Amino acid sequence: MTILIASQLLNGLATGMLYALVGVGLTLVLGMLNIPNFAHGALYAFGAYFTYTVVNLTGSFYLAVLIGPLLVVLMAFVLESQGIRRLYTAHHDYQLLFLFAMALILQEAIILIWGPVGFSVLTPRALSGVVDLGFIVYPAYRLALIVATILITVALWLFLTRTNVGAIVRAGIENREMVSVLGTDINRVFMLTFGLGAYLAGLAGALATPILGLTPSMGADMLPISFVIVVIAGLGSILGAIASGILIGIAQSLTTIWWPEASNIAIYVMMGMMIVLRPQGLFGTR
Amino acid sequence: MNRKMVAIKGMAIAAAFGLAATAISASAADDEVVLLGIWPFSGPYADIGPLLDHGAQVALEQFGNEVAGKKIKYITRDSETKAGTATRRAQEAIDGEGVKFMVGPWSSGVGLAVSEVAHRNKVMYAFSGGTEDLSGKRCNRYTFQWAAPAYTAVEANLRVFKKNNPEAKSIYLFVADYAFGWSLQKYAEMLAPKFDLTIAGVDRHPLGHREFSSYITKAVAANPDAIMMVNFGLDAVTALRQIYNFGFTPKKPVIMAWSSGTEELIQLDPEMRENLQVGTNYYWTIDNPENKAFVEAYRKKSGGVPPGYAPAAAYGMTHAILTGIKLANSAEPQKAIEALESYKGNTILGETSVNAKTHQINRPYFILKTKPKSEMKDEYDLATVIDQSSVQQPPELNECSDIGGF
Numbered sequence: 001m002t003i004l005i006a007s008q009l010l011n012g013l014a015t016g017m018l019y020a021l022v023g024v025g026l027t028l029v030l031g032m033l034n035i036p037n038f039a040h041g042a043l044y045a046f047g048a049y050f051t052y053t054v055v056n057l058t059g060s061f062y063l064a065v066l067i068g069p070l071l072v073v074l075m076a077f078v079l080e081s082q083g084i085r086r087l088y089t090a091h092h093d094y095q096l097l098f099l100f101a102m103a104l105i106l107q108e109a110i111i112l113i114w115g116p117v118g119f120s121v122l123t124p125r126a127l128s129g130v131v132d133l134g135f136i137v138y139p140a141y142r143l144a145l146i147v148a149t150i151l152i153t154v155a156l157w158l159f160l161t162r163t164n165v166g167a168i169v170r171a172g173i174e175n176r177e178m179v180s181v182l183g184t185d186i187n188r189v190f191m192l193t194f195g196l197g198a199y200l201a202g203l204a205g206a207l208a209t210p211i212l213g214l215t216p217s218m219g220a221d222m223l224p225i226s227f228v229i230v231v232i233a234g235l236g237s238i239l240g241a242i243a244s245g246i247l248i249g250i251a252q253s254l255t256t257i258w259w260p261e262a263s264n265i266a267i268y269v270m271m272g273m274m275i276v277l278r279p280q281g282l283f284g285t286r
Numbered sequence: 287m288n289r290k291m292v293a294i295k296g297m298a299i300a301a302a303f304g305l306a307a308t309a310i311s312a313s314a315a316d317d318e319v320v321l322l323g324i325w326p327f328s329g330p331y332a333d334i335g336p337l338l339d340h341g342a343q344v345a346l347e348q349f350g351n352e353v354a355g356k357k358i359k360y361i362t363r364d365s366e367t368k369a370g371t372a373t374r375r376a377q378e379a380i381d382g383e384g385v386k387f388m389v390g391p392w393s394s395g396v397g398l399a400v401s402e403v404a405h406r407n408k409v410m411y412a413f414s415g416g417t418e419d420l421s422g423k424r425c426n427r428y429t430f431q432w433a434a435p436a437y438t439a440v441e442a443n444l445r446v447f448k449k450n451n452p453e454a455k456s457i458y459l460f461v462a463d464y465a466f467g468w469s470l471q472k473y474a475e476m477l478a479p480k481f482d483l484t485i486a487g488v489d490r491h492p493l494g495h496r497e498f499s500s501y502i503t504k505a506v507a508a509n510p511d512a513i514m515m516v517n518f519g520l521d522a523v524t525a526l527r528q529i530y531n532f533g534f535t536p537k538k539p540v541i542m543a544w545s546s547g548t549e550e551l552i553q554l555d556p557e558m559r560e561n562l563q564v565g566t567n568y569y570w571t572i573d574n575p576e577n578k579a580f581v582e583a584y585r586k587k588s589g590g591v592p593p594g595y596a597p598a599a600a601y602g603m604t605h606a607i608l609t610g611i612k613l614a615n616s617a618e619p620q621k622a623i624e625a626l627e628s629y630k631g632n633t634i635l636g637e638t639s640v641n642a643k644t645h646q647i648n649r650p651y652f653i654l655k656t657k658p659k660s661e662m663k664d665e666y667d668l669a670t671v672i673d674q675s676s677v678q679q680p681p682e683l684n685e686c687s688d689i690g691g692f
Contacts, residue, residue, distance in 0.1 A: 004503070004504065007503040011503060015499070116333035117549065117552060118333075118523060120523075120554050120555045121555075122555050129533065130532065130533040137506070139531045139533070141531060210527075210531065212496055212497075212527070213523060215333070216332075217330070253500045256489065256491075256500035256501055257500070261463045261490045261492060263492065263495070264494075264495065265492075
């Protein structure tokens with residue numbers, strides 16, 4: 001049983017780190033807009049589909065993981081500058097409706113461009129196969145994924161906490177009026193923040209392709225999970241989103257040991273308990 | 287004009303539209319056969335909905351859009367793969383459009399609910415899915431089951447697996463946690479000892495699950511000779527990808543007990559398809575004239591993509607209903623049902639008949655072996671049919687004690 005639990009912790013960590021990337025991206029945009037980005041799941045899906053396309057064109061998974069998320073950032077810049085920005089002064093209902101519509105339009109766009117049938121992406125040769133960890137034989141790609149996502153998360157944390165741009169982004173999330181009053185071009189800050197959130201969603205989508213494959217509904221599948229992450233984390237908490245993503249991944253994984261049928265429900269139960277017992281979330285403040 | 291007058295006029299116009307619709311539907315019922323295709327155009331099986339619709343249309347075209355001297359009016363509704371939505375829309379179509387014949391949707395749980403609507407409204411209905419209840423304990427005179435019985439599917443899968451892997455002693459089950467999965471799991475546990483196999487473990491997963499690593503870890507720890515997957519669609523495809531990533535395949539085989547065939551296999555890279563045994567209700571290379579005609583007609587609609595289980599099922603269900611009407615030479619559901627109950631003939635599946643006591647359509651179930659990339663003639667040449675079974679469920683195991691009257 002100990003070995004099984006250790007194995008599931010590893011599984012949970014791999015899944016959880018992907019969730020964390022998506023969750024941090026959503027948290028950044030949520031802090032900026034004060035409403036959830038319903039199109040976040042679609043951006044995650046586009047990250048996967050762009051990656052698939054680049055893999056087919058170049059044959060290189062690594063190049064695809066670099067380019068795919070950047071193409072999502074370009075999409076996000078268009079979305080922000082041509083759509084959301086025009087609604088910053090409007091009531092939140094309009095922003096919600098716009099983002100909800102974009103989520104549906106982008107999902108349908110995937111079907112129009114790539115078709116309704118899903119695809120698979122093979123793991124790169126160097127990361128295919130399994131590694132014997134002593135207590136478990138584990139896919140090399142998943143181990144690499146854990147390492148890569150930890151490094152990305154650390155780099156993101158350093159960017160947000162140790163650079164001037166990062167400080168402005170955080171300030172914009174905390175209090176956008178104050179940042180604007182201090183002479184910073186708030187439109188650029190918002191565009192940067194939206195782009196960064198989209199990049200993280202696209203990157204998670206790209207890295208997930210060898211594990212989850214691609215389907216037009218993959219964004220819609222990920223969106224509720226990312227909302228759960230943000231609620232458990234506490235609204236606007238980046239550190240909380242990372243912890244919450246990992247926690248949810250591990251909770252899902254451990255649930256399958258004792259009650260597999262409930263593995264999807266477990267995270268919503270956690271969210272419900274969090275709302276009742278600690279409404280501000282793990283790292284949020286009242 | 288004051289607001290009150292506007293409201294009254296608005297209501298009057300709406301009422302007039304309603305009256306017109308009623309009049310139209312009443313007249314439509316007199317000179318048309320109204321057939322409802324309730325398909326999943328959104329929700330978890332949204333990708334399958336258009337394929338089902340195309341399959342049904344091929345059957346209609348083969349009948350020249352006419353049956354028993356009447357024009358066929360084919361309408362569709364979105365089931366969303368939700369029992370509540372599907373039953374509401376089916377009822378609305380029955381009330382508003384004069385539907386007397388119905389096919390669909392694409393989920394056992396939803397199909398069971400729609401069957402109740404068909405029974406209550408005296409509508410002839412055909413469904414295809416893994417639940418044994420439709421032709422079992424929840425059978426009724428208006429409902430027909432096109433898919434093979436769960437018993438037939440499991441028996442064929444285990445028999446062929448044991449024949450090809452005589453040293454194998456155990457299998458591990460991944461089961462979709464709804465009506466279809468439960469039916470097949472029951473027979474896997476019942477029939478495994480007959481083939482000298484033990485069940486090393488069973489994990490039920492929710493519909494729409496996308497992360498199988500935890501289940502795979504458990505299965506690998508149990509060290510079975512094969513994993514048998516009793517799931518479907520994206521669940522099955524996702525699980526297979528991850529089973530491959532964990533290195534289980536191609537070293538050890540995976541049995542896809544109830545696969546859609548083409549639609550699932552085409553989503554996998556050829557390397558991921560190695561060492562798969564695939565059980566399915568249909569595969570497009572079934573060699574008979576009826577199937578060749580269907581495949582040719584379908585490929586014209588689909589841009590060359592051959593039909594998988596979904597379009598074949600939609601075709602088969604629609605064809606069965608129209609055959610009943612044609613044999614009865616009547617658009618009365620009861621007469622068409624009576625005619626279909628005694629049907630025996632050749633269909634796209636080969637020799638086919640109807641069990642009048644249960645409304646199970648007796649037909650073969652197919653076992654495929656996937657082809658390595660080097661043996662594929664083209665991208666759709668995914669597998670070879672290595673076995674077909676017509677072993678039917680023993681009568682004592684069927685819970686349809688009385689199918690009832692009209």
